[in-house]
Amino acid sequence: MSNLIIRLKTQEDRRLRAGHLWIYSNEIDTARTPIKSITAGSLCRFEDGRGKPIGAGYINPQALLCGRLLTGQYDAVFDAEWLSRRLQAAASLRDKLYSQPFYRLVFGEADGLPGLVVDRYGDVLVVQIGTAGMEHLKPRLIEALQSTFSPRGIVLRNDSASREAENLPLYVEEVGDVPETVVIDESGVKFEIAMRGGQKTGWFFDQRDNRDRMARYIKPDSAVLDVFSYVGGWALRGLGHGAASATCVDSSTPALAAAERNAALNGKKIETIKGDALEVMKQLAVDGRRYDVVVVDPPALIKRKRDHEEGLGLYGRLNRAALNLLTPGGVLVSCSCSHHLAADELQRVLLRESRAAAKRLQILETLEQGPDHPVHPAIPETRYLKGYVASSINEQFS
Known part of the structure; x- marks a missing residue:
């Protein structure tokens, strides 16, 4: 896990303590933790104004909505195994709901994976990454998707205009064997x-x-x-x-x-x-x-x-x-x-x-x-x- 620590202003942790996952740039104590020079998408730990741990996630100083909390576990390690556990939990829910593997597998914040959408079409997965932090995690994410679901192919449909808010490039990428339809x-x-x-x-x-x-x-x-x-x-x-x-x-x-x-x-x-x-x-x-x-x-x-x-x-x-x-x-x-x-x-x-x-x-x-x-x-x-x-x-x- 990164040693980068982001300190919030006094009282700006209340929304996060209540369960929210978003952090805005004006909520960060930039005097104590300057963020302008931080690489977009960097993994980090978040602390409240008194220095007490809030959790861990990622940050993009170039965006107004600059931070996302991935977990309340301060010392979490965001490797492929961690991502796989989140993916398994998401799949377990859908498998209870639907008899066939056609569904939205991951719905961002609601599945504990802010910035990520995954749709499942049987043995083909379509992925949308919407934040610099999740883009940073992409190699580990692909590894986790492959180890968890053994898909025939993965399509990264990262061509949504919403990525522009995070200053991310637009592209489509394929992993494995992706059919036309x-x-x-x-x-x-x-x-x-x-x-x-x-x-x-x-x-x-x-x-x-x-x-x-x-x-x-x-x-x-x-x-x-x-x-x-x-x-x-x-x-x-x-x-x-x-x-x-x-x-x-x-x-x-x-x-x-x-x-x-x-x-x-x-x-x-x-x-x-x-x-x-x-x-x-x-x-x-x-x-x-x-x-x-x-x-x-x-x-x-x-x-x-x-x-x-x-x-x-x-x-x-x-x-x-x-x-x-x-x-x-x-x-x-x-x-x-x-x-x-x-x-x-x-x-x-x-x-x-x-x-x-x-x-x-x-x-x-x-x-x-x-x-x-x-x-x-x-x-x-x-x-x-x-x-x-x-x-x-x-x-x-x-």
Whole structure:
């Protein structure tokens, strides 16, 4: 373990003592422990303002959120064996939850590995490293992944723009034998997932349980509209639940082509429409198209706090357009993965837009990320996915 010691200011340890893992640059006593010359990602030990041990982790003086606590054990040694124990604990949880090895294996802070995301596709692992500290640990991490899971291949999808906040380069790297695609099974529906060119880590495991719950809203004659469909997750799961038809809307030609391939993989047919989601929904309404289930599951529309108002307006316009496409009594599934949009804000968006659309809305269920994306109880930011299932009834408000 590194002998580097980082001293916090007086009283700045309280959040960490309560279970949090993050340390900001203005919480460090730089008079006692200057950090500017420290190499980004260095392993270190943290002490409170009185010099008492807090734990160990890593530091990046170039970032505002500069420190992450990996453990409360002051003298921990972060070798491959230590990482393997954390990985084994994460895998043990998922194996209790899922019968097949298709899930998010590591979800950062919630699994005691800040800065790390790992998705498991059977014998292929897709890894995202988001911090300089975890980048520093990469050789030991690869060793731990290999010794723990014996994967056929590992893809390091370190091409996320979020790495720029840590001044990290963007790259994609492969270890072992990585196929172009893998096929996963989600509740009996098969999906072919690209290992290199897909969005983020390839598949959105966080919505799997919510796609399962959609079954109760599907009838044999149901028509499903999947907006921001990517490779057709909601649409094909709707067909798997017994829907009569499904339409995918996305701005990406490759994503829609993948959705069509996934439909064929399951012996199904889907309609695909390429274009801007809002404009497509408006045109569908003009054309008189109506759907029994409309899913609006966009990427994060509020990536920064300063984008809040603009993003909130876009959520509103999207949901109003979706409401206008529902059959009487139809069901809207409205989701947001924006950290900076609270669940109650999304509920207020639905209320406002339903009234604007002259509809009475009934919220039937609330949605959140699946249990392979656990929430750290001291870090509310780890609860990011929120959504509502709502039923719409035409009604003219006075």
